[in-house]
Amino acid sequence: MTTIPTTTFLLALALAVPATAVWRLLGALLARRIDADGVALQWVRAVAVALVAALVANIIVHPAGFLAATTLAERLTAMMAGTVIWAVSRRVELAVLLAAVVFFGLQTLW
Amino acid sequence: MKVARAYEWSFAAAGARRALSLAGLVMALSFAGFGAMLRALHLPLWPGLLSTIFVWALPGQVVMVEGLAAGLPLPLVAAAVTLTAVRLMPMVVLVLARARLPGASAWPAWWAAHYIAATVWIVSDMHLDAVPRPGRLPWVIGLGTALLTGMVAATATGYLLAGRLPVALAATLVLFTPAFFFIALLDGARHRADWLAIAAGALAGPALRIVWPGFDMLLAGLGGGTLAFLIGRLGRGRAGR
Numbered sequence: 575m576t577t578i579p580t581t582t583f584l585l586a587l588a589l590a591v592p593a594t595a596v597w598r599l600l601g602a603l604l605a606r607r608i609d610a611d612g613v614a615l616q617w618v619r620a621v622a623v624a625l626v627a628a629l630v631a632n633i634i635v636h637p638a639g640f641l642a643a644t645t646l647a648e649r650l651t652a653m654m655a656g657t658v659i660w661a662v663s664r665r666v667e668l669a670v671l672l673a674a675v676v677f678f679g680l681q682t683l684w
Numbered sequence: 685m686k687v688a689r690a691y692e693w694s695f696a697a698a699g700a701r702r703a704l705s706l707a708g709l710v711m712a713l714s715f716a717g718f719g720a721m722l723r724a725l726h727l728p729l730w731p732g733l734l735s736t737i738f739v740w741a742l743p744g745q746v747v748m749v750e751g752l753a754a755g756l757p758l759p760l761v762a763a764a765v766t767l768t769a770v771r772l773m774p775m776v777v778l779v780l781a782r783a784r785l786p787g788a789s790a791w792p793a794w795w796a797a798h799y800i801a802a803t804v805w806i807v808s809d810m811h812l813d814a815v816p817r818p819g820r821l822p823w824v825i826g827l828g829t830a831l832l833t834g835m836v837a838a839t840a841t842g843y844l845l846a847g848r849l850p851v852a853l854a855a856t857l858v859l860f861t862p863a864f865f866f867i868a869l870l871d872g873a874r875h876r877a878d879w880l881a882i883a884a885g886a887l888a889g890p891a892l893r894i895v896w897p898g899f900d901m902l903l904a905g906l907g908g909g910t911l912a913f914l915i916g917r918l919g920r921g922r923a924g925r
Contacts, residue, residue, distance in 0.1 A: 577726050578725075583731045583752060584731055585758055586748055586762070587734060587739070589761065589762035589765070590735065590739050590744060590765045594741050594769040594772070597772045598800065601772060601774070601775070601777045601780070601797060601800070602776055602793055605777045605780035605781045605784060605793070606780075606793075613917075615781055617910065617913045618778060619778055619877075619881075620877045620878070620916070621906055621909030621910065621913075622778055623878055624884055624885030624888075624904060624908035624909035625771045625885060625909070626771075626806075626865055626885070627866070627869060627882045627904075627908070628885040628886065628892075628905055629771075629862075629865065629901055630862040630866045630886065630889075632901070633862040635889075635893075639721075640854040640855040640857075640858050641859065643855060652859060653863060656863050657867065657870065660867045660870055664871070666864075666867050667706045670864045673863040673867075674859055674860055677856050681856070
């Protein structure tokens, strides 16, 4: 494997920082003009929720890294187990923990 | 009488304490994964730590490192990073709209904006209602500062421990992130539009990844979110009559 020079890494970082910050800056500018109880904010919220839902679904359906070594059935079963536990208990921590336990169990015991 | 136009910084401590939670733990697992990734790609740790501090958005950091490893030209790497960062804009709007004091000095809002990504947004959404208005922005800054400090340590820890975990355990640690985000979204849903947005995003995201990779999250967010918002309003209008 070719090693990447540290200067290249730092140059990429020098570009990545403003490339990220610009959207936070725009968000902060927009927040000054938007009504906290208004309709526009409800739309922004729906967009943010859908974004994160899409992010989650993509990790499960199109996994990379370590998750790619597991099956879709294992990942979906764990997520559904977490959802059911949350629906019954309404406790986020418990549901996430048990989803992880189910996932680990499926991989090691199956 | 004096109107509260100044922030109450004593609430920063309460925000910082919120970092010691499942959300913080899940975030640390993700950043440890990023540290391990640096190691696997034979990249030095310290610029990776700088990216945790100054980029502070994991998908962007991962895309940057992957782009470097693939030998992509730097402008292309920057374009890929900025594409993943668009999602931060609505999150910053949502947190700041509820936390900032109109008329107070502006710099705390700029400072807080740097900390806002998915985790800080979700944790703020869960707890900000219980914080009095002048304390909200300090609360967010306390939370963000504590999380950022912890994630620098988590990135370094992941780098040092890379390759020492069994695969089943490593995969389970990675699963914490989608499991936490998904269940936190369900738990935070209050209106019909929220539920619809979760369903629309979760269905559209993976489909769009196949059709138009790179733009999938943005399209699913904008399209799914807008659809959910419109249907939610339609329903409300009818119920009102």
